[in-house]
Amino acid sequence: MEREDLARELAIQTDSKIVLFVIDGLGGLPQNGRTELETAATPNLDRLAAKACCGVTDPVAMGITPGSGPAHLALFGYDPLVHQLGRGILEALGSDVEVRQGDLVARGNFATLKDGVIADRRAGRIPTSECERICAKINAARANVSNPEITLFPGKEHRFVARFRTVGLSDALTDADPQKDGKPRIPAVAENAASQKAAGLVNAFLDEIIAILKDEPAANAALLRGFSVQPTIPAMSDLFKLNPAAIANYPMYKGLARLIGMRTYKVGPEPAELFDILEAHWPEHDFFYVHFKKTDAAGEDGNFEAKVRAIEEADRFIPRIEALKPDVLVVTADHSTPALMHGHSFHPNPFLLAAATAMPDDVAAFSERGCARGYFGRFPSLSAMPLMLGHAGKLKKFGA
Amino acid sequence: MEREDLARELAIQTDSKIVLFVIDGLGGLPQNGRTELETAATPNLDRLAAKACCGVTDPVAMGITPGSGPAHLALFGYDPLVHQLGRGILEALGSDVEVRQGDLVARGNFATLKDGVIADRRAGRIPTSECERICAKINAARANVSNPEITLFPGKEHRFVARFRTVGLSDALTDADPQKDGKPRIPAVAENAASQKAAGLVNAFLDEIIAILKDEPAANAALLRGFSVQPTIPAMSDLFKLNPAAIANYPMYKGLARLIGMRTYKVGPEPAELFDILEAHWPEHDFFYVHFKKTDAAGEDGNFEAKVRAIEEADRFIPRIEALKPDVLVVTADHSTPALMHGHSFHPNPFLLAAATAMPDDVAAFSERGCARGYFGRFPSLSAMPLMLGHAGKLKKFGA
Numbered sequence A, B: 001m002e003r004e005d006l007a008r009e010l011a012i013q014t015d016s017k018i019v020l021f022v023i024d025g026l027g028g029l030p031q032n033g034r035t036e037l038e039t040a041a042t043p044n045l046d047r048l049a050a051k052a053c054c055g056v057t058d059p060v061a062m063g064i065t066p067g068s069g070p071a072h073l074a075l076f077g078y079d080p081l082v083h084q085l086g087r088g089i090l091e092a093l094g095s096d097v098e099v100r101q102g103d104l105v106a107r108g109n110f111a112t113l114k115d116g117v118i119a120d121r122r123a124g125r126i127p128t129s130e131c132e133r134i135c136a137k138i139n140a141a142r143a144n145v146s147n148p149e150i151t152l153f154p155g156k157e158h159r160f161v162a163r164f165r166t167v168g169l170s171d172a173l174t175d176a177d178p179q180k181d182g183k184p185r186i187p188a189v190a191e192n193a194a195s196q197k198a199a200g201l202v203n204a205f206l207d208e209i210i211a212i213l214k215d216e217p218a219a220n221a222a223l224l225r226g227f228s229v230q231p232t233i234p235a236m237s238d239l240f241k242l243n244p245a246a247i248a249n250y251p252m253y254k255g256l257a258r259l260i261g262m263r264t265y266k267v268g269p270e271p272a273e274l275f276d277i278l279e280a281h282w283p284e285h286d287f288f289y290v291h292f293k294k295t296d297a298a299g300e301d302g303n304f305e306a307k308v309r310a311i312e313e314a315d316r317f318i319p320r321i322e323a324l325k326p327d328v329l330v331v332t333a334d335h336s337t338p339a340l341m342h343g344h345s346f347h348p349n350p351f352l353l354a355a356a357t358a359m360p361d362d363v364a365a366f367s368e369r370g371c372a373r374g375y376f377g378r379f380p381s382l383s384a385m386p387l388m389l390g391h392a393g394k395l396k397k398f399g400a
Helices: A003-010 A043-051 A068-075 A087-094 A128-141 A193-212 A236-240 A251-259 A271-280 A294-300 A304-316 A318-322 A381-391 B003-010 B043-051 B068-075 B087-094 B128-141 B193-212 B236-240 B251-259 B272-280 B294-300 B304-322 B381-391
Strands: A018-023 A053-058 A103-114 A117-120 A149-154 A159-165 A221-229 A244-247 A287-292 A328-332 A349-355 A377-380 B018-023 B053-058 B103-114 B117-120 B149-154 B159-165 B221-229 B244-247 B287-292 B328-332 B349-355 B377-380
Touching: A003 A236, A003 A381, A018 A068, A018 A304, A018 A318, A018 A381, A043 A304, A043 A318, A043 A328, A043 A349, A053 A381, A068 A251, A068 A381, A087 A103, A087 A159, A087 A221, A087 A251, A103 A193, A128 A149, A128 A159, A128 A193, A159 A193, A159 A221, A193 A221, A244 A251, A244 A271, A271 A287, A271 A318, A294 A304, A304 A318, A318 A328, A328 A381, A349 A381, A377 A381, A377 B377, B003 B236, B003 B381, B018 B068, B018 B304, B018 B381, B043 B304, B043 B328, B043 B349, B053 B381, B068 B251, B068 B381, B087 B103, B087 B159, B087 B221, B087 B251, B103 B193, B128 B149, B128 B159, B128 B193, B159 B193, B159 B221, B193 B221, B244 B251, B244 B272, B272 B287, B272 B304, B287 B304, B294 B304, B304 B328, B328 B381, B349 B381, B377 B381
Parallel strands: A018 A287, A018 A328, A053 A377, A244 A287, B018 B287, B018 B328, B053 B377, B244 B287
Antiparallel strands: A053 A349, A103 A117, A103 A159, A103 A221, A149 A159, A328 A349, B053 B349, B103 B117, B103 B159, B103 B221, B149 B159, B328 B349
């Protein structure tokens, strides 16, 4: 047995309840000596830290900057190196495209084809409204074709997601995208016998698009890349005997949660609605993943002050979680997003676990550097799930 | 994908520059309450530590004392359990013997053969000058034989390195060395079909040596052990997209660096020359390994005071590195060499990483016990390379 399979072997169903509150991109770097989290006034998180057990987590490995997909999978107890998600499936999840077992999805660009070469891979960055019109035009032209059922879902500007819905498609296909302007179109090539059928469908569809778009001035062709089928990931209910709920607003996080069998709920854009849903469905589940996005967005924007305010906003919701008396409450992040770096980073995440069974340490303020001195020390995010389950009394003893 | 392959998958070439300053055998143990490093006055390292991110590293695993080869390989991002170097190749590297792909090398002893048994495996520890004379005698006797080309390189006292230069030799050979005095000579035995040819060559050469040395009073036979071919290790340029330079004086470290494709430079015996070379070649590379040896030598001698002075000497060169403004500066050791133990030890190494993207921690003095409270915590030396690359912006994001 692998070490990471232990929690799966030992998990039992109990009535205890776990809340995993993910403050996206929480960790940062100092500007004028203090990080965003150290700058923010977080009386509730500090009070929680004072009685909780703290540490810092590496989402994938030291020095490695993770995307949101692998960073979340690790927190949910799935090794992100084992469960690698294709770009197409992540794009589909992020675009709220429903993906079923058997579907093949890909990221698409509209492009400008001129004199037999792709003159512009982004079709002059057509407006999003144009992309919506063109996707609708193609979907309408194929409305009476049901096998395969192919649907385009518009994204921002020239981007879209293509979904091929028919049985037996493999995603072992090369990109149908020359990657550079001024090159001829290239077909998707089957990487093995099982993907021959998919290659044929994809290439025929790309030809069909050219016929449908022949009168368009800019977007008169399409490129597809990152072909992915729905990955087969075991459900959290099977692995950890949990009945989990995902309370998140952004499509990517909801889609990822659905992939591993979490129940998702419709949540409005206001963060307070996360906690309305949490309270409303408290009796129904034993594991709640609550996702707070604003911190990451502010970090990506490089806006230190906005990130400080977002952290303070997250802090104010802590009492609403505590009032529900979860047996285990973890507050952490998927990855760090320092405003200084304008993006995800490789820095570890502050991690706090409050439970009657937790060892209180002397970390009295919730911060990156405070948590690093906590009793948990520095550990992989992949250990978060066994820690939550263990502290909640949801793991049997290993051996006798 | 294995976790240790991540940095290889994600590495990109950039203009940022990394300096890895290895103070060999830096870590020690207290005598009168303080370690060598804690005793030494190190104002520059302390100043650097105060703004850097610190930790301690285990070269191979907790409790395991590494040789210089595996300890350095780990720092360079190569798993020392995967890339095990034969004794023969390390001896050859340490003796500045050029080893090419296809060469077979071995460690040798001159010995005294009497009445059909090896009476003395060290030929009475003949002086080094005698060893040089005898190697020259054997090389001269074989001067007109070019296939195989066999060359002996004298070492200290009775020791030498033998190099067999011909195509198709395997190193799957048992030692041609009875290991104890008073036993008969034993031949090298081929461990598989591929090494039959090598066994034949080696054993014929050992007989030839006895004929050449028949009139020598002490050194009248040779023993060979640790047969090794040049290991096939991928180059740092391939793995990490680096253009690396090794600035080291001792042959073993230069040889090891060449094995993984680092450019080496001729460096004189004075430590200041390391930094002359660093400055002279600063524009040409993006990764610089600088090796300071005196600390280890003092530790091996069990000379606490000499080790303190060597550490203080290393400290005085820090400003010369800083003046070059590397994007990432790491100061650490390959392994510990406590004067108390007169040799390498299993203790972890103090580690310091200074970069604009590093999280400063509250470690204000560079020491073994200070670094253990640093933000990096305790981690494998193998993570040093991903950390250096990550902080230097040389790794793409993992997943989306």
